Amino acid sequence: xxxxxxxxxxxxxxxxxxxxxxxxxxxxxxxxxxxxxxxxxxxxxxxxxxxxxxxxxxxxxxxxxxxxxxxxxxxxxxxxxxxxxxxxxxxxxxxxxxxxxxxxxxxxxxxxxxxxxxxxxxxxxxxxxxxxxxxxxxxxxxxxxxxxxxxxxxxxxxxxxxxxxxxxxxxxxxxxxxxxxxxxxxxxxxxxxxxxxxxxxxxxxxxxxxxxxxxxxxxxxxxxxxxxxxxxxxxxxxxxxxxxxxxxxxxxxxxxxxxxxxxxxxxxxxxxxxxxxxxxxxxxxxxxxxxxxxxxxxxxxxxxxxxxxxxxxxxxxxxxxxxxxxxxxxxxxxxxxxxxxxxxxxxxxxxxxxxxxxxxxxxxxxxxxxxxxxxxxxxxxxxxxxxxxxxxxxxxxxxxxxxxxxxxxxxxxxxxxxxxxxxxxxxxxxxxxxxxxxxxxxxxxxxxxxxxxxxxxx
Amino acid sequence: xxxxxxxxxxxxxxxxxxxxxxxxxxxxxxxxxxxxxxxxxxxxxxxxxxxxxxxxxxxxxxxxxxxxxxxxxxxxxxxxxxxxxxxxxxxxxxxxxxxxxxxxxxxxxxxxxxxxxxxxxxxxxxxxxxxxxxxxxxxxxxxxxxxxxxxxxxxxxxxxxxxxx
Numbered sequence: 001x002x003x004x005x006x007x008x009x010x011x012x013x014x015x016x017x018x019x020x021x022x023x024x025x026x027x028x029x030x031x032x033x034x035x036x037x038x039x040x041x042x043x044x045x046x047x048x049x050x051x052x053x054x055x056x057x058x059x060x061x062x063x064x065x066x067x068x069x070x071x072x073x074x075x076x077x078x079x080x081x082x083x084x085x086x087x088x089x090x091x092x093x094x095x096x097x098x099x100x101x102x103x104x105x106x107x108x109x110x111x112x113x114x115x116x117x118x119x120x121x122x123x124x125x126x127x128x129x130x131x132x133x134x135x136x137x138x139x140x141x142x143x144x145x146x147x148x149x150x151x152x153x154x155x156x157x158x159x160x161x162x163x164x165x166x167x168x169x170x171x172x173x174x175x176x177x178x179x180x181x182x183x184x185x186x187x188x189x190x191x192x193x194x195x196x197x198x199x200x201x202x203x204x205x206x207x208x209x210x211x212x213x214x215x216x217x218x219x220x221x222x223x224x225x226x227x228x229x230x231x232x233x234x235x236x237x238x239x240x241x242x243x244x245x246x247x248x249x250x251x252x253x254x255x256x257x258x259x260x261x262x263x264x265x266x267x268x269x270x271x272x273x274x275x276x277x278x279x280x281x282x283x284x285x286x287x288x289x290x291x292x293x294x295x296x297x298x299x300x301x302x303x304x305x306x307x308x309x310x311x312x313x314x315x316x317x318x319x320x321x322x323x324x325x326x327x328x329x330x331x332x333x334x335x336x337x338x339x340x341x342x343x344x345x346x347x348x349x350x351x352x353x354x355x356x357x358x359x360x361x362x363x364x365x366x367x368x369x370x371x372x373x374x375x376x377x378x379x380x381x382x383x384x385x386x387x388x389x390x391x392x393x394x395x396x397x398x399x400x401x402x403x404x405x406x407x408x409x410x411x412x413x414x415x416x417x418x419x420x421x422x423x424x425x426x427x428x429x430x431x432x433x434x435x436x437x438x439x440x441x442x443x444x445x446x447x448x449x450x451x452x453x454x455x456x457x458x
Numbered sequence: 459x460x461x462x463x464x465x466x467x468x469x470x471x472x473x474x475x476x477x478x479x480x481x482x483x484x485x486x487x488x489x490x491x492x493x494x495x496x497x498x499x500x501x502x503x504x505x506x507x508x509x510x511x512x513x514x515x516x517x518x519x520x521x522x523x524x525x526x527x528x529x530x531x532x533x534x535x536x537x538x539x540x541x542x543x544x545x546x547x548x549x550x551x552x553x554x555x556x557x558x559x560x561x562x563x564x565x566x567x568x569x570x571x572x573x574x575x576x577x578x579x580x581x582x583x584x585x586x587x588x589x590x591x592x593x594x595x596x597x598x599x600x601x602x603x604x605x606x607x608x609x610x611x612x613x614x615x616x617x618x619x620x621x622x623x
Contacts, residue, residue, distance in 0.1 A: 084564055118563070125527070130566050176566065185521050195566070206564035236518070241509045278509070387553065421556030457560050 083117040083132075086207040086455040093429075093448040099440075100447040112137075113453075114207055116175060126182040132175040140168040174259070176227060190232040193259060197234065197247040197272045198224045198289035199331040199344045207455035211340075211380050211391050211416050213428040214451065217408070218374025218397045223348035224291050224327045225254045230267070241278040247271055253293030254325065264322075268293025282336025291327040297356070321356030323369075325349065338382040347373040350401070370401040380416065389416040398435075406436035406443035426453040491595035492613045492621040493543050494605035496584050503528075503591075505607045508619050511547055514591065517559075517568045522589075530571035531583055531592040543593050546620055593620075 091108035094101055115135045122128055140155040158164040178192030195202060201219040204210050214220070230251025237244050252258045253268025274287030298317040305312045326349045333342040349371045357364045374397030382389040395410035414428035428451045434443035495511065497503050503522055506514075514520045520528045533540040536552075544555045559570045574580040577598050584592045585602040592603075596613050599605055611618045 080569070082563060118566075120563075120569075128568070132566070182519055184525075185519055188519075203565055204561070205566075209561045209564045238509065238513060238518075240507060243513075278512075418553075418557065421553055421560060457564060 078122045080120040081118070082458060084206045084208050084455065084457040085115045086113050086453055087111070088113050088213065088451055088453040090449060090451045093450055094445070098445045098447070099442045100445055103442070116206065127179070129179045131177040134173040134175050135170065136173055137168065137170045140170060186235040186237055188234055190234065193227055193229045194232055195227050196224050196270065196291065197232070197249070198291070198329050199287070199346065200333055200342055201344065202226060207453070208424050208457045211378065211389065212393055212412055212414055213426045213453045216374070216376040216393060216395045217410065218344065218346055218376050218395060221372070221374070221397070221399060223346045223372060223374070224289065224329065225258070228252065228268070229259050243276040245274045245276070254295045256297045263298045264294055264296040266294040282334055285333045287331045289329040293325055295321070295323050295325060297321040319354045322354040323350045323352040338384060340380045341378065343375065343377040345375040347371065367401070372399040372401055374398065387418045390414070391416060403439040404442060406434040406438035408432050408434050422457050424455045426451070426455070491597050492618055493539065493546065493593050494596050494599060494613045494620070495591065495593050495608060496599070496603040496605055497591050498585050498588070499602070499604045501604065503606055505610055508609050511608060515547055515571060517562055517570070526589045528591050529587065529589045531580060531590060532571045532573045533580065533593065534573055534575050539593065539595055542622065
């Protein structure tokens, strides 16, 4: 996005916040009505700082069992630390001769998949910050394919605190880190790294919240960027039982190191509009999202030119890969009593300016323009007398950028059990069949696997 | 064996639910006391729509016409007032409401309103903190706070949405 796009974004943000303020001040649907002349017999409320003095030490202590907002005291900002984790047993239910046993880890395994920690803070009136990090064993044990050879990454280091015994070193993934300012009820600005606000699954995000053991492939394949770094403006307007919400985003877009470097001047834009209504039985949410960006990767070539008699460093950054992408999505979710039905349809289209040469199992190839898309539907019903929710997910996807993976149909059958609100136990059977063979014949075989998962929040 | 265990579990849970239901009825509705939403006596707010009340206590940020942010306060977690309020206003049972807030926090959304551990403290906080809003049963009202109407109805009128009966 060029400078004029920046200007347009800022203008749009300002316009929305102004409009929202007008709604807030004079709109018929302003949520809180007032009664003129009320309250003359009593003194006006004391300011927040005085509340601390008005309450006894014992009362304050009991109140402090939960974090006090800065609006209650003028003390340091509150900090909440919480998170979630999951532990999964997964097993392929296919024979050793099945082609998919060559791709996926063929031996049943236990794994701690996510260990995510949140730091949330109310920094002051209207200011809020959130950080989420995931602790992972990776890159230890990762198996990248380089020139057709798989080589396991070994991060073991000798532990100087324990007689030089080898220990594997893991990593930390910054899932999100943002600061936001709520201008009013209808406009909140957010800056930092945030999860792309599209659809349902990407926002639900954490394993205790998600119904299934893993994301549908349509979501996991990141047809939209899972997270972006930049600015976000979001808000909602309510009219009785219906809420209309929006998100607008401006970011580095997708790139090789998009968390902190953009390799072009064209910022990515995106947005989401949704309607949530309780005007029908249950709650229905319908949304649509888009993302438009330019992916650019560059090499960096350093040279010293001494032809003039003076050494001059010359650095050039030729583009090695560049493409425009457009992603579109629609989603719907209906919750009625114990029933939940949801679906997402996601599309991503890529058009290259500079084609890159990509490695593959059968040698390097030049990437072509492509369109990939997928859709899934989920139906879940929580039993009335037990905290057990059977569910079924059906999915179809077609990722034409991966010739070795033919279009596929997936069926997931599972149980989601919440013995207590903070613990979720899941059992899921997944079966996939393929529409075609794919470039390496993987489509000849179907794939099935079982996952048992315990997810908990803390 | 497993079937028997599941059967016993269902039976036990049913008994618990029945007991909990009786407990709630016994505490919150035996006296027929409706829940009243309260603000400071001097507050400019006099009426709320039910959907706005849902948004305020469901985690959304809401301001009054004067621009003052509404700061909601909940009763203590295992009180009959809290359970009743969550059930009527948000349509969620105690287990469901716990999941609701856990899910919101994992999504990165704001957390629940803070809890005030006693009715007396609820009245004091609402009376003294600008923008504060809480709830009580009607018999807990005193002159320090003011009950507002919901969808234009007083708690003494038929059709009041927070009436248990």
